Amino acid sequence: MKQLYIECRLNQWSDIFTLNQRFLDQFVFRGQANENWPLSTSLERLINSLFPNLVDKAMIPHHEKEMLKEFKWKYPLYSQNSPDSTNNIxxxxxxxxxxxxxxxxxFSKSLFVAIRMAIANNESNSAVWAINKNILTYSISDSFLREKYEKTGKGGGMSIDKVYQLSNEKANCVITDKSFDRELEKELLLINPEQCNERLSIQQGLFVxxxxxxxxxxxxxxxxxxSPTPTKLHFDDLSGYNIREIALxxxxxxxxxxxxxxxxxxxMNITPETLFPGLEGLGKSLNYPRISFNRDGD
Structure with missing residues (x-):
């Protein structure tokens, strides 16, 4: 079932706290420094910058495969802990x-991390995008994954760990062109890596x-x-909507x-020093005003 795309404006910080935890738990969040930037992957942006007039879009998966091939080949020069060669995701x-x-x-599971990422280096109004993760996990119940799940004989609903596992399985099939029609399917998968790293952990990160x-x-x-056109609301009107109605x-x-x-x-201790490991985080955390601009001098 297709759902609503809602846009609202944060006019004061206290508005955030009108959103309860149950509401926030339903979304994954991404902060972007410019409100006019669309959601796009780094691969999409790279291809657009290198080949702005590209007609043969089939070149893009080929480009990805070549990048994967070279990275796998050179990876042992830098690390001895390699994933399984077939685990492309x-x-x-x-x-x-x-x-x-x-x-x-x-993306991040934390709205506050996403807000910090959005306003870190912005020169204009910024934006936080929130995708209802339920619309992504519901789509995991397609024939490809449902058959796999039913073979376990457990029945019932899928746990989030099962969703992540099956999402990763489908992602690997997609990347290797197995059981997938690129012309017909445009799906988004929620990806939680099998191996965590420090930055991913502290930023509560995952991928779409x-x-x-x-x-x-x-x-x-x-x-x-x-509809691709957003419904514009005042921030405090969000609470009047059923969470299940909001996709984006x-x-x-x-x-x-x-x-x-x-x-x-x-x-709240959400700073670059806590979000980025090592000296990178310390260095970035120094970039904040050391004086108050409050007119009352507080």
Whole structure:
């Protein structure tokens, strides 16, 4: 069932706390420094910059395969702990971690982490995108995965661990072109890597992966929506909606809020020093005002 796309604007920090934990638990979040940027993967952006007039979209999966092939070949030069050679989704998560362009899009289970990422280096209004993870886990119950699950003989609903496992299985089939029609299917998979790293852990990270990389990420996302045009609401009106009705939520954050929001997040111990391991986090954490701009001098 296709669902709503809602857009609202955060005008004061206290508005955030009108959203209860039950509401927040239903979404995964991504912060972006510019409210006008669409959701797009680094691979999509790379291809668009290298080949802005590309006609043969079948080149994109080929490009991905060549990147995977080279990374696997050279990886032993840098590490002796290699994933299984056939576990391509795990390889992609490692590539993403080290800066390679992939079809994976970073998300967090934490709204507050996403807000910090959104306003960290923005020069305009920023945005947090929230995807209802239920629409992604429901789609995992397609024929490909349901048959696998039913073979266990357990019946009933799937646990989140089972969803992650089967999502990863489907992702690997997609990347290797098994049991998948690229022309017909535009699905988004919720990916939780088998092997965690420090940054992924502290940022409560996970990924959303499009099954079809020959179309923009936003096109795949639109296939879940009743309309690609957002319904615009006041922030406090969100509480009047059934969570199940909302597939996509975009929260715009006014640039004027940056200073106060950063201060609140610092009080919550959400800083670069806690979000980025090592000296990188320490260095970034120094970039905050050491004086108050409060007119009352507080």
């Amino acid at each position: 795990e390889w992609l998560t490692i590539m993403q971690h080290y800066g390679a362009a992939t079809r994976l899009l970073d 992966m499009p099954t079809n990389i020959m179309v923009p990420f936003s096109h795949s996302l639109t296939s879940y929506l009743s 939520l975009k929260i715009t954050i006014a640039k004027e809020l940056n200073y106060s929001v950063l201060n609140y997040l610092r009080q």
